[in-house]
Amino acid sequence: MSTSEYPLLRETAQVDAAAVEPLPASSKIYLQGSREDIRVPVREIKLTATPVQGADGSTRLEPNPPVRVYDTSGPYTDPKAEIDIRKGLSPIREQWILDRQDTELLDGDSSEYSRRRAADLSLEQLRFDLKRKPRRALPGKNVSQMHYARQGIITPEMEYIAIRENMALAEAREAGDLAVQHPGNSFGASIPQEITPEFVRDEVARGRAIIPANINHPELEPMIIGRNFLVKINGNIGNSALGSSIEEEVAKLTWGIRWGADTMMDLSTGKNIHETREWIVRNSPVPVGTVPIYQALEKVDGVAEDLTWEVFRDTLIEQAEQGVDYFTIHAGVLLRYVPLTAKRVTGIVSRGGSIMAKWCLAHHKENFLYTHFDDICEIMKAYDVSFSLGDGLRPGSVADANDEAQFGELRTLGELTKRAWEHDVQVMIEGPGHVPMHMIKENMEEQLKHCDEAPFYTLGPLTTDIAPGYDHITSGIGAAQIGWYGCAMLCYVTPKEHLGLPNKDDVKTGIITYKIAAHAADLAKGHPGAQLRDNALSKARFEFRWEDQFNLALDPDTARSFHDETLPKESAKVAHFCSMCGPKFCSMKISQDVRDYADQLEKDQLQEEMQKKSAEFKEQGSEIYHKV
Amino acid sequence: MSTSEYPLLRETAQVDAAAVEPLPASSKIYLQGSREDIRVPVREIKLTATPVQGADGSTRLEPNPPVRVYDTSGPYTDPKAEIDIRKGLSPIREQWILDRQDTELLDGDSSEYSRRRAADLSLEQLRFDLKRKPRRALPGKNVSQMHYARQGIITPEMEYIAIRENMALAEAREAGDLAVQHPGNSFGASIPQEITPEFVRDEVARGRAIIPANINHPELEPMIIGRNFLVKINGNIGNSALGSSIEEEVAKLTWGIRWGADTMMDLSTGKNIHETREWIVRNSPVPVGTVPIYQALEKVDGVAEDLTWEVFRDTLIEQAEQGVDYFTIHAGVLLRYVPLTAKRVTGIVSRGGSIMAKWCLAHHKENFLYTHFDDICEIMKAYDVSFSLGDGLRPGSVADANDEAQFGELRTLGELTKRAWEHDVQVMIEGPGHVPMHMIKENMEEQLKHCDEAPFYTLGPLTTDIAPGYDHITSGIGAAQIGWYGCAMLCYVTPKEHLGLPNKDDVKTGIITYKIAAHAADLAKGHPGAQLRDNALSKARFEFRWEDQFNLALDPDTARSFHDETLPKESAKVAHFCSMCGPKFCSMKISQDVRDYADQLEKDQLQEEMQKKSAEFKEQGSEIYHKV
DSSP: OOGGGSOOHHHHOOOOGGGSSOOTTEEEEEEEOSSTTOEEEEEEEOOOOEEEEOTTSOEEEEOOOOEEEEOOSGGGGOTTSOOOTTTOOOOTTHHHHHHTTOEEEOSSOSOHHHHHHHHOGGGTTTOOOOOOOOEEEOTTOOOOHHHHHHTTOOOHHHHHHHHHHHHHHHHHHHHGGGGOOOOOOOTTOOOOSSOOHHHHHHHHHHTSEEOOOOTTOTTOOOOOEETTSOOEEEEEEOOBTTBOOHHHHHHHHHHHHHHTOSEEEEOOOSSOHHHHHHHHHHTOSSOEEEOHHHHHHHHTTTOGGGOOHHHHHHHHHHHHHHTOOEEEEOTTOOGGGGGGGTTSSSOOOOHHHHHHHHHHHHHTSOOHHHHTHHHHHHHHHHHTOEEEEOOTTOOSSGGGTTOHHHHHHHHHHHHHHHHHHHTTOOEEEEEOSBOOGGGHHHHHHHHHHHTTTOOEEEEOOBSOSSOTTOHHHHHHHHHHHHHHHTOSEEEOOOTTTTTSOOOHHHHHHHHHHHHHHHHHHHHHHTOTTTTHHHHHHHHHHHTTOHHHHHHHSSSHHHHHHHHHHHOOSGGGGSOSSOTTTTTTTOHHHHHHHHHHHHHHHHHHHHHHHHHHHHHHHHHHTTHHHHHO | OOGGGSOOHHHHOOOOGGGSSOOTTEEEEEEEOSSTTOEEEEEEEOOOOEEEEOTTSOEEEEOOOOEEEEOOSGGGGOTTSOOOTTTOOOOTTHHHHHHTTOEEEOSSOSOHHHHHHHHOGGGGGGOOOOOOOOEEEOTTOOOOHHHHHHTTOOOHHHHHHHHHHHHHHHHHHHHGGGGOOOOOOOTTOOOOSSOOHHHHHHHHHHTSEEOOOOTTOTTOOOOOEETTSOOEEEEEEOOBTTBOOHHHHHHHHHHHHHHTOSEEEEOOOSSOHHHHHHHHHHTOSSOEEEOHHHHHHHHTTTOGGGOOHHHHHHHHHHHHHHTOOEEEEOTTOOGGGGGGGTTSSSOOOOHHHHHHHHHHHHHTSOOHHHHTHHHHHHHHHHHTOEEEEOOTTOOSSGGGTTOHHHHHHHHHHHHHHHHHHHTTOOEEEEEOSBOOGGGHHHHHHHHHHHTTTOOEEEEOOBSOSSOTTOHHHHHHHHHHHHHHHTOSEEEOOOTTTTTSOOOHHHHHHHHHHHHHHHHHHHHHHTOTTTTHHHHHHHHHHHTTOHHHHHHHSSSHHHHHHHHHHHOOSGGGGSOSSOTTTTGGGOHHHHHHHHHHHHHHHHHHHHHHHHHHHHHHHHHHTTHHHHHO
16 A cells, blocks of 8 residues: 555654643753853743741842753753754754764665665655764764863863753852752762863763763763763663554653653664654654664564674664664673573573573574674764663572672673773663662672773662562662762663553653652762752742742642642642641741741840940959050 | 431441452461460462473473561451451450559549540540540559560560561571572661560560550550561551541551551541541551640640640540550750751751740740650550650751751650660650751661660651652652661651642552562661562562562552553463563563573583593593502
8 A cells, every 4th residue: 555545754743742841930041152052951940039027027028049950851841942853853963073074974874774674665654754864984083972082172062061060060159058068978989069071071081971972863962971970860762562653752752851861762672663763863852772682683583593793783883873872782791601690580681681691592602792892892983872881681689689690791891891992982881680778889889890980870779579560669769879879870660660561651750760869869979069959949848939849849740739639729839838737737837936036045145145245344344454 | 416417437437448358369377376365467478380391391380389478457458357447456465464464444534635525425426436444554563565574574465576577587497499588787786587575575675676555555466666677667647637537547547557557657637636546546456656746736726835744644644545555755855956946948847846846935944745754754654655756856858967956856865765764664766857868877876876776767768858749759768778777667758748648549659668668678687588578579570470470569459450551461461471571572581591501501511520520430440449
């Protein structure tokens, strides 16, 4: 049948309406960098004023400064932006890439598979209308941010990131009282009081931070992952054999970044992975990660033994030219580690890990991702794709935590990190999994030691196995801890983990839970400025500025709806008591009396002291003058 | 109008249908103690068998032993029990109390307020049909479990608790392989390999654990709170000025214990607090705690200044004779600490704390709970009510954590602990509040030091202020940590915290979150047997025994419904893949191949070694014999 019988997605696709609603009391502002096209988005939350009773009974309004928060939502939440997912986002990095003069536009896709897809008329209905050709490094060139950093070059991406990360710190310095925060315990991190472009460059050069930013993803708003920066979170999306449409996946993306996902991984294993990815990347202002082995396996009809380096290589190029920013590569699953998992309670639970283990066993050969690691590096640096070295042997149960299979692989990932660095290719390391609380720190310490402080990127860890349906919580507990210890990015877990496919509600619950974990970690590390939002929200709470409390919350909608469930009337939002206690029991109201009393006490003491001084003066007569 | 026009609650009240449904695949068994009436309830979860492929291709079924779990749900989940909330639970402790011959039945209520309520005909409609008179210690007698413990007496309550706490350990010893668990890090706790009645007695005598067990609450199934026992959790219920009926509150109680609340606090501040409490205590198999100052304040129409020792004393007796097992008493809010809160971001947030602060300021006198502390002890020991010394000055925001007001009060609570112990009265200490992760440990350490290891009982702590609507999670992170560090009981926080009144769903979410935190803490402490359930669930997960996985979960209903959302068909529950990955990507399936390979490898190696040995033998000829 002809495709014309069906509507074309590139004509009909619409953005999820919920994703483009501006957040309450918020406006998107842009911080200007050194060049006109460095405009760093920040969400500014406006607050109401505090009514202050004067001594004469009159009330004056004391303004509360707006609070600025790190904003991952992209142009979607900017009412001035024109959003059309059929066109994709504007390529804000394009000129920066062109200016470097080290890339070329290709005539067409280098990947044989991509070309086959492009030629397949039956896919017309699904195709994104991409008018741009793929870009690649000129022969002999390395276009990774790490390569530039090591040349001493501060890229616009680095400056952008410095402004973005420094925003809270700069604000903190201005905010005065509300910026007061506890000194943290960062377990040896080196967080500066000010994030400068030079600091960003230095951390990237050192390998302690990465900037996932494929040259084929010019729509990206640059961000950084490293232990000396704000803790980041990743959300997973992707279809499966059981279904989900392209529009649904794009909706999950825009929904995820609305609530704070710093990167999104497309873990599709179902139909039309190639086309789905194109739509996701073109509409994503955050880095997109993938696990290329999933698609490679699809290409050999799910038979792991049939995987070859050639199929895999073509998949890497296919995805790199689409603009994927980081690849999970399970190159540490070595043949000799595989038997170490045999006595485990839950064997190998990583999909990528088990695919590679099966391949190794079937061929009785070393993992081709390991043997071709240098070849992979060559591809990575031609597009600036970052490694996310996969932990294929991560424990799938508390029982299997920190065993020899897991730590053996981690040491190999450390070895591969150094090999990637020889190519100036950016690397982060994936981590577990299921780990009881008291064994989490060892994971962080081993990773720092063997991987020389390359950023750690962990899934949870889940601190117990007994709560399927609540694994966002079992893992949020572990994520907060490992974030505190130095983990740079936390991969979210949704309530559906182990049970089913997450829907939009689950995605949101996972993201908010992980924003909590990441922020709790920032507070504990003593990240400068991190406590600002807590302080502002607590002040609003104490002063019964209900709307401000909702608006400052990670999830204003839920906070407001929970309040309204108990006290639905508008008047209740200006009430000077809360529904938990009712008007008579309001501790906050009583606290105001305490303040008045303390003020009086201070005045009394002052007066008493003055009277004492005055009495002393009278007693001692003019003695004072005698002394002189 | 005459009461007869209205139906009487004592005739119409019905148990919540959801509370009496047996849990899936579970049966209630009773472990027998030394006397016939010591029957300790345990929930036993039956598991299906694992199909094992034999070498000849045949399949045999390898049975999986049932898993026993600590059961707080009382007779409600026992299909053999007759449940009638109009009659209340059976007084299983009555004979134990009688046997001690140190109490007397009173002619009627000692509390003047109780007598007034009893005489008020307009309350007829609400009244519980209590046929029992209140009981009190004989003059000069002390009926606290601590008093018995210090006399060297092992009470039936202590034996009951030993069996209950030891259950998992005994089972672990029997379970063999599945009992393997990681050694923990308990930060100096002294958890024995076997909990004996003598150990329970010793811990109670030492003050390191408490058994909240009012002699007027004979329906209680005894439990213990202390750092060397399983970490416990508390759920809060109670009406407010904004409503909720007695039946709703009883339903919240039975719902809360169904999901695992070890104690329940009735924090009612609304109408008919006295009658509501009677219904709650009579139907509660777990200890009930209250904050008596709430009701005392109601009695003086909410005017804190009008509170007197006499009103408070009568309230203590009223509640003690109803059977409340522990009282939160804010005796550490001293006049001199109050001004220390004036510069806080959120002042005083404890309701009890702010009431007492207001009273102190209004009268410019020392807190009457402090000045009358010995009088309070006299009441406590006449009924065996335990102290929960309230932290009236706990921080209400991250900014206020660990300040001088908080730690000053904590030191006073330490002083009061020793005074209570002089009376042989049981004590636990309440703790914060809002505390960032890196400042939690100091709370535990200060508490252990100043309160001489009296059990710590904390609210959360919440590790950030920025997520109203998700404070079960912000606090669950902190609760897991402080439980690991040595906190004995965790007071739950629901998603509605700071925003509204929790409904039944919120109660369940709060309980499950806190069961996760408590269990994660038990695992990290290395509590013997704690990992058993994790291991069993993970084994079930690995073997695709879906039903077993659901049934072993903290919340089987949610786990099952999440699974069914994605894969609704019955057949999917026997499917050897899960919905996240689909059939081709199943890592667990691949892992089985790994095991087979490892088995083969082992056999090969064995064979190789044997061949080597055999070759050596041939080479060396009869040399071996020469040596002999």
